[in-house]
Amino acid sequence: MWLIALRNLFGEKGRLIITIGGVAFAVMLILVLLGLYVGWERQMTKFLGNISADIWVGQAGSGDMSHRSSILPANLARELESKSYIKQTSMFIGRQVGVKISGVEKSLFILGSDGAKFITPYRLERGSGQPQKGEIVVDEVFINKNNLVLGDSITVAGKSLKIVGIASGGNIMTSSYTLVSEEDARDILGLNNAVNYFLLRSDDPTDAVTKLEKDFPQLKIIPRQKFLDNNAAIVKDNFLPIIGVLTLIAFAVGIAVIGLTIFTAVIEKSREYGVLKAIGYGNGQLFGIALIQALIAGVLGFALGYALTPLVAMLAKIFEPSFIYDLGARETSIVFVATILMSIFASFLPLRRLLKIDPAQVFKA
Amino acid sequence: MAVLEAKNISKSFDTGTHTEVDAVTDMSLAAEAGDVVLIMGPSGSGKTTFLTMLGGLLRPSAGEILINGQPIGRLSSDRLTKLRRDHLGFIFQSFNLLENLCAWENVYVGGLGVKNRKQKAIELLKRLGLEKRIHQKPRQLSGGERQRVAIARALINNPPIILADEPTANLDSKNGLEVTRLLCEIACQENKAVVIVSHDQRLVQVAKRVITIEDGRLVKEELGQHQQFCEHHSDSNKS
Numbered sequence: 054m055w056l057i058a059l060r061n062l063f064g065e066k067g068r069l070i071i072t073i074g075g076v077a078f079a080v081m082l083i084l085v086l087l088g089l090y091v092g093w094e095r096q097m098t099k100f101l102g103n104i105s106a107d108i109w110v111g112q113a114g115s116g117d118m119s120h121r122s123s124i125l126p127a128n129l130a131r132e133l134e135s136k137s138y139i140k141q142t143s144m145f146i147g148r149q150v151g152v153k154i155s156g157v158e159k160s161l162f163i164l165g166s167d168g169a170k171f172i173t174p175y176r177l178e179r180g181s182g183q184p185q186k187g188e189i190v191v192d193e194v195f196i197n198k199n200n201l202v203l204g205d206s207i208t209v210a211g212k213s214l215k216i217v218g219i220a221s222g223g224n225i226m227t228s229s230y231t232l233v234s235e236e237d238a239r240d241i242l243g244l245n246n247a248v249n250y251f252l253l254r255s256d257d258p259t260d261a262v263t264k265l266e267k268d269f270p271q272l273k274i275i276p277r278q279k280f281l282d283n284n285a286a287i288v289k290d291n292f293l294p295i296i297g298v299l300t301l302i303a304f305a306v307g308i309a310v311i312g313l314t315i316f317t318a319v320i321e322k323s324r325e326y327g328v329l330k331a332i333g334y335g336n337g338q339l340f341g342i343a344l345i346q347a348l349i350a351g352v353l354g355f356a357l358g359y360a361l362t363p364l365v366a367m368l369a370k371i372f373e374p375s376f377i378y379d380l381g382a383r384e385t386s387i388v389f390v391a392t393i394l395m396s397i398f399a400s401f402l403p404l405r406r407l408l409k410i411d412p413a414q415v416f417k418a
Numbered sequence: 419m420a421v422l423e424a425k426n427i428s429k430s431f432d433t434g435t436h437t438e439v440d441a442v443t444d445m446s447l448a449a450e451a452g453d454v455v456l457i458m459g460p461s462g463s464g465k466t467t468f469l470t471m472l473g474g475l476l477r478p479s480a481g482e483i484l485i486n487g488q489p490i491g492r493l494s495s496d497r498l499t500k501l502r503r504d505h506l507g508f509i510f511q512s513f514n515l516l517e518n519l520c521a522w523e524n525v526y527v528g529g530l531g532v533k534n535r536k537q538k539a540i541e542l543l544k545r546l547g548l549e550k551r552i553h554q555k556p557r558q559l560s561g562g563e564r565q566r567v568a569i570a571r572a573l574i575n576n577p578p579i580i581l582a583d584e585p586t587a588n589l590d591s592k593n594g595l596e597v598t599r600l601l602c603e604i605a606c607q608e609n610k611a612v613v614i615v616s617h618d619q620r621l622v623q624v625a626k627r628v629i630t631i632e633d634g635r636l637v638k639e640e641l642g643q644h645q646q647f648c649e650h651h652s653d654s655n656k657s
Binding site: 056057060061064065324325328329330331332333334335336338412413415416 | 466469470473475476495496499500502503504506508510511514516517518519523526527528530571575583
């Protein structure tokens with residue numbers, strides 16, 4: 054079976070190239086979509102995950118950066134610090150605001166610096182990561198998309214801020230995290246005696262969460278991982294269904310490409326399949342030949358698609374700086390399994406045709 | 419004992435207008451090991467339909483076919499497939515080789531389940547004088563060479579019965595004679611029953627029996643010149 058399958062597949066070079074190209078395209082589409090999804094999911098929590106707090110304390114009903122806002126009185130800090138199970142406290146002052154760049158409205162997540170106690174840029178690319186009054190540290194995607202450079206100034210809520218640092222890892226799809234001094238943040242956001250969240254460190258965070266919930270029942274106590282998951286859920290809730298549909302379309306494209314190729318090959322070679330039936334090959338063996346061809350086409354298509362995907366992602370990033378692509382072994386394995394399934398489904402397309410081939414036709418001259 | 423036997427078999431086809439056409443009517447045949455049976459008749463006389471039924475590729479409307487004494491009429495499709503693989507070798511008018519496979523691979527695929535398949539395929543091709551054509555694709559071979567590859571494919575699983583449909587029709591006279599000689603050798607030396615359907619009068623010389631059919635019915639059965647042919651070729655080989 055292997056011999057016939059291999060010879061049939063590699064005997065028609067043109068068709069083989071079209072098949073592998075088609076499968077590679079489908080695989081590439083799935084990989085890019087998954088890479089985009091995983092990339093965004095990780096990106097949404099990259100900056101927040103870099104904030105070295107064990108526990109986030111917010112207003113009741115709060116839970117993430119996008120859906121539910123939180124405002125708490127600043128003097129609550131003293132009460133929290135007084136607890137023996139709390140090792141260190143800091144505050145999180147931040148909110149999305151609109152800024153005009155070259156007359157176009159843009160969104161920035163303005164965040165007050167806590168003097169690098171808990172909050173630092175994910176990765177500083179250039180300049181300073183500690184903004185002073187009148188200064189701002191912005192994300193490189195924001196810089197690239199708006200043709201800005203280090204030393205330029207942007208106006209936020211009537212306040213001119215000089216770009217002193219460029220960081221990466223702060224882009225969050227609709228906005229990007231930027232750091233300003235605490236004083237500027239309070240001015241811009243109008244939070245003179247308030248904060249959005251308190252950030253806490255503890256030697257035993259699990260125990261501390263239990264105690265905080267008991268001591269401050271009016272507050273929302275959120276363990277670090279839970280807070281990150283809540284923010285990642287924004288991507289999952291909004292984009293996963295769309296990406297799921299697009300992945301299914303790509304999957305169907307792959308099945309169609311492999312299936313049609315194998316189907317055409319079966320029709321073209323129906324006389325040869327008839328000969329094989331006549332000389333003692335059963336339907337299962339003939340299906341095996343089609344299946345092997347589909348699997349080989351699938352695996353080769355996957356290899357090509359996998360090799361080309363980083364190049365496509367690189368090109369996409371040149372055209373769109375906010376394009377994110379992040380794929381791990383787990384996602385790649387999922388796509389490989391999907392390709393194998395694609396091949397198996399595709400090999401069923403010519404099955405009916407194979408079953409209908411009459412071996413007696415081989416006696417016709 | 420007959421290795422292949424057809425008892426009063428008939429085949430009719432529905433033409434789709436509630437009428438049936440009788441392609442074969444009440445035909446019988448018995449072939450023993452070493453027999454060469456030639457079935458002759460004009461085009462459309464039912465020769466190939468008869469051969470197709472003998473090969474288990476078409477079920478008769480009436481009558482019975484026995485291979486090695488086993489009736490095949492009620493066998494399942496899978497059992498019939500296995501029976502064809504183990505007991506029958508086919509040689510076709512248009513060779514029916516797989517175009518993407520070279521000569522030895524074409525023989526190899528005919529030997530499903532045979533041990534040392536590749537070695538046997540190459541040995542058979544060498545025996546049939548194709549040692550220099552082993553790696554050639556069918557399109558690189560002459561008609562005679564292709565038919566010899568097809569003969570090797572029919573022989574690889576060492577079946578007791580060989581069914582040949584117009585095996586010399588697409589060959590020139592030299593190659594036709596060579597194939598005729600090979601079929602005779604297969605019957606005599608390998609003790610196989612060979613049933614040939616043909617228009618080719620030259621094949622009468624290798625046949626033990628010649629059956630003539632017209633309009634699906636047996637009209638004449640006579641002896642062929644198998645013995646003389648064998649003796650002549652045996653003498654030629656000695657000298």
